[in-house]
Amino acid sequence: MRIDVWSDVVCPWCYIGKRRLEKAIADGGFGSQVEVVWHSFQLDPSARNDDPRDLAERLGAKYGGGREFGLKANAQVTGVAAEDGLEFHFEHAKPANTVDAHRLLHLALDLVEAGELPANGQDQLKERLLRAYFTEGEAVGDHATLTRLAVEAGLPENRVTEVLAGREYADDVAADQAQAVAYGANGVPFFVIDQKYGVSGAQPVEVFDEVIRKALAERSPITIVAGAGATDLGKDADGTDGACGPDGCAI
Numbered sequence: 001m002r003i004d005v006w007s008d009v010v011c012p013w014c015y016i017g018k019r020r021l022e023k024a025i026a027d028g029g030f031g032s033q034v035e036v037v038w039h040s041f042q043l044d045p046s047a048r049n050d051d052p053r054d055l056a057e058r059l060g061a062k063y064g065g066g067r068e069f070g071l072k073a074n075a076q077v078t079g080v081a082a083e084d085g086l087e088f089h090f091e092h093a094k095p096a097n098t099v100d101a102h103r104l105l106h107l108a109l110d111l112v113e114a115g116e117l118p119a120n121g122q123d124q125l126k127e128r129l130l131r132a133y134f135t136e137g138e139a140v141g142d143h144a145t146l147t148r149l150a151v152e153a154g155l156p157e158n159r160v161t162e163v164l165a166g167r168e169y170a171d172d173v174a175a176d177q178a179q180a181v182a183y184g185a186n187g188v189p190f191f192v193i194d195q196k197y198g199v200s201g202a203q204p205v206e207v208f209d210e211v212i213r214k215a216l217a218e219r220s221p222i223t224i225v226a227g228a229g230a231t232d233l234g235k236d237a238d239g240t241d242g243a244c245g246p247d248g249c250a251i
Contacts, residue, residue: 001033001034001035001193001194001212001215001216001219002034002035002036002037002194002195003021003034003035003036003037003191003192003193003194003212004037004039004191004192004195005017005018005021005036005037005038005039005189005190005191005192006039006040006041006176006179006180006185006188006189006190006191007038007039007041007188007189007190008040008041008042008043008098008102008188009098009101009102009126009129009130009133009140010043010093010096010098010133010140011041011043011188011189012077012081012088012134013077013188013189013201013202014130014188014189014202015081015086015130015134016077016080016081016084016086016202017189017191017201017202017203018126018127018130018189019084019085019086020084020202020203020204020205020208021036021191021208023084023205024205024206024208024209024212025208025212027205027209028209028212028213030212030216033216034212035119036123037109037122038105038109038122038123038126039176039179039180040102040105040106040172040173040176040177041176041177041180041185041188041190042097042098042099042102042173042177043098043187043188044097045097045099046097047095047096047097047098047141048095048097049095049096049097049139049141049142050095051095053095054091054093055070055074055090055091055093055095056070056071056074056090057070058070058095059073059074074088074090074091078090081134086134086135087134087135088134088135089134089135089136089137090134092136092137093133093134093137094133094137094138094139094140094141095141096133096139096140096141096142097141098140098141099170099173100141100143100146100164101129101140101141101146102169102173102176103163103164103168103169103170103172103173104125104146104150104155104160104163104164104169105122105125105126105129106169106172106173107155107159107160107163107168107169108121108122108124108125108150108153108155109122111155111156111159116156117154117155118154121153121154121155124153124154125149125150125153125154125155127153128149128150128152128153129149132145132149143164146160146164147160147161147164183198184198185198185200187200187201189201189202191208193211193212193215194215194218194219196215196218197211197214197215199211
């Protein structure tokens with residue numbers, strides 16, 4: 001079963017939502033049954049890497065209330081994150097346009113599908129970018145920083161350099177953003193479970209667990225009521241199952 005997630009690497013609730021989804025998958029024992037694919041969503045496509053304001057100032061300007069509002073909002077979400085085992089340091093957060101980070105996430109997905117990265121290769125990069133921004137105060141819009149982080153996550157440096165030097169995957173980033181809008185996602189994180197159920201926001205672990213179980217149950221194979229292992233009532237008069245297998249038919 002596939003879970004598609006739209007998120008941004010500078011979105012605090014996206015990091016929290018990632019942890020909660022991971023906990024639901026781990027606690028429910030769904031790991032071998034679930035594939036998670038990360039999709040692009042830029043909260044602010046016009047963001048600048050050289051914005052001189054700190055995050056609290058930028059939040060205050062965007063939502064009103066000034067820097068004090070931003071500081072209070074940051075403190076509140078930091079407390080929530082800590083409950084999910086995450087360490088946020090908003091005082092060190094650097095401004096970033098995230099389009100290039102998203103392009104590298106598309107590169108990682110392609111490398112996974114080509115067998116050049118392990119199955120969790122894209123997730124490894126996503127995690128590295130989130131930790132870099134929220135915990136380590138890294139500039140995730142800077143090409144040199146992105147190259148180092150991507151290589152740390154296992155991506156080949158030559159391909160990372162090639163992608164960052166041009167516009168490769170820019171159309172994929174835009175397509176992801178458009179798909180999110182088409183789904184009706186007004187914000188992120190936004191999760192699509194098995195192309196059937198949409199979950200908006202960093203919901204509690206129990207919500208993810210319930211939706212995953214429901215989706216898996218609806219994919220379950222049919223229950224065999226007669227055949228191999230069935231009672232004699234399911235057999236023909238000659239004692240066979242009345243079916244043909246890989247080795248032919250019992251006669």
